[in-house]
Amino acid sequence: MPRRKLLSDFEKGQIVAMKQECLSVCEIARTLSRSPGAVHNFLNHPKRVDGRKSTRNATKISKKQTQLLLRDASKGEKSCRELKVSLEIDVGVRRIQQILRDAPHFKYKKMLLRPQMLQRHKSARLEWSKKMLENRNAFWRGVIFSDEKKFNLDGPDGLACYWHDLRRKEQVFSTRHQGESLMLWGAISCYGPSHLVRVDGNIDCTLYCEVLEEDRLPFAADTFGEEWTFQQNGASCHRSNYTKNWLSSKNVKWLGWLAKSPDLNIIEIVWGLLARRVYRHGRQFCNLKDLADRIIDCWSSSSEEYLNKLYESIPRRLVEVLEKKGGRTKY
Incomplete structure (x- = not known):
C-alpha cells in the first residue's frame, strides 16, 4: 500500500493551532482528513520532516x-x-x-541453578563411576539411600507455575514469609521408604548417630537383616571421625558419596516428587502440623515399583557419567 503524502507546512500550523484550542488528536485528524497516528507523531516529534516514525535504525545493521x-x-x-x-x-x-x-534458535530464559562442577569434581566422578560399575544390580538393591530435606509453609522457593489463559486475569501467588519450616530426614530401600525423622536445629555428629541408632538401624535390620550398605552424602556430620568410628563399632558398611553429584543420588528424585505432591496446585499450609501430616501421607505412598525403577537406573546413570567424561547427566 503506498504511503500518503507528507504533512504540509499549512497542515502542521493547523495542528498546532487546534491543539492550543484543546482539541483532541482524533478531532484534529477528522478535521484535516489525516490519520490520528500522523497527528500524534507530529505533536510528539515536531522536528521530523513528515511526522512519521523514523525507520532508519531498522536496516542499519548489516x-x-x-x-x-x-x-x-x-x-x-x-x-x-x-x-x-x-x-x-x-x-x-x-x-x-x-x-x-x-532468531529461531534463541530463547531468553532463566539460568538453571546447579552446583558448580570443577575439573577435579569431574575426574573424581569419572573414577568413582568406573569403580561402581563393577558392582552388579544385586549390590545396589542392598543399598539404603538417605538424605535430609527442608519444607516450608509456602512451598519450595515460594514458586508456583501454571498454564495462563491470556483471556483471563493472572493468578497471584502470595507468600507470607512466616519463617517456619520443617527439616526432615528420610531413607529409601528397594522395598519401600523408611519413617521420616524430624530434625530440630543444627544436626551434629552426636545427634546424627542417635538418629541412626533409634531409627535407621532398625529400619535396615527389618528390611535386609545383616547384609546391607548405608549411603550418606558428604555433610560434615557424616564425614566426622566420630560418625565413622560409630558406624564401624556397629559393623555398618557405608558408601561414601561424591561432591556435586545430586544426579547420581536417587533419593533426590524421591524428594522432588514428594515436593510436587505436597504443594500440588500451589497449596500453602497454615501451620507445621498440617504440613507434616501432608508430607507423611505423600511419603508413605511411594510405591515399591517406583523405587525399583530408580534403583535400576543407577547403572545407566554411571554409564552416562563415563560418556560425559565426568560431566552432568540428564538425570
Missing part, C-alpha cells in the same frame, strides 16, 4: 554484523548492551533484542 551478533550471543556470556559495545553495532539495544528474539 548481514555480516548480524552473523557476528548471533555467534557471540550463542556463548551466553554477554547482555545485549555488552554485545552492542563489544561488536560496535550502531543500532539500539532494543533492536539487538529484536534480532535475537526473531
Whole structure:
C-alpha cells in the first residue's frame, strides 16, 4: 500500500493551532482528513520532516554484523548492551533484542541453578563411576539411600507455575514469609521408604548417630537383616571421625558419596516428587502440623515399583557419567 503524502507546512500550523484550542488528536485528524497516528507523531516529534516514525535504525545493521551478533550471543556470556559495545553495532539495544528474539534458535530464559562442577569434581566422578560399575544390580538393591530435606509453609522457593489463559486475569501467588519450616530426614530401600525423622536445629555428629541408632538401624535390620550398605552424602556430620568410628563399632558398611553429584543420588528424585505432591496446585499450609501430616501421607505412598525403577537406573546413570567424561547427566 503506498504511503500518503507528507504533512504540509499549512497542515502542521493547523495542528498546532487546534491543539492550543484543546482539541483532541482524533478531532484534529477528522478535521484535516489525516490519520490520528500522523497527528500524534507530529505533536510528539515536531522536528521530523513528515511526522512519521523514523525507520532508519531498522536496516542499519548489516548481514555480516548480524552473523557476528548471533555467534557471540550463542556463548551466553554477554547482555545485549555488552554485545552492542563489544561488536560496535550502531543500532539500539532494543533492536539487538529484536534480532535475537526473531532468531529461531534463541530463547531468553532463566539460568538453571546447579552446583558448580570443577575439573577435579569431574575426574573424581569419572573414577568413582568406573569403580561402581563393577558392582552388579544385586549390590545396589542392598543399598539404603538417605538424605535430609527442608519444607516450608509456602512451598519450595515460594514458586508456583501454571498454564495462563491470556483471556483471563493472572493468578497471584502470595507468600507470607512466616519463617517456619520443617527439616526432615528420610531413607529409601528397594522395598519401600523408611519413617521420616524430624530434625530440630543444627544436626551434629552426636545427634546424627542417635538418629541412626533409634531409627535407621532398625529400619535396615527389618528390611535386609545383616547384609546391607548405608549411603550418606558428604555433610560434615557424616564425614566426622566420630560418625565413622560409630558406624564401624556397629559393623555398618557405608558408601561414601561424591561432591556435586545430586544426579547420581536417587533419593533426590524421591524428594522432588514428594515436593510436587505436597504443594500440588500451589497449596500453602497454615501451620507445621498440617504440613507434616501432608508430607507423611505423600511419603508413605511411594510405591515399591517406583523405587525399583530408580534403583535400576543407577547403572545407566554411571554409564552416562563415563560418556560425559565426568560431566552432568540428564538425570
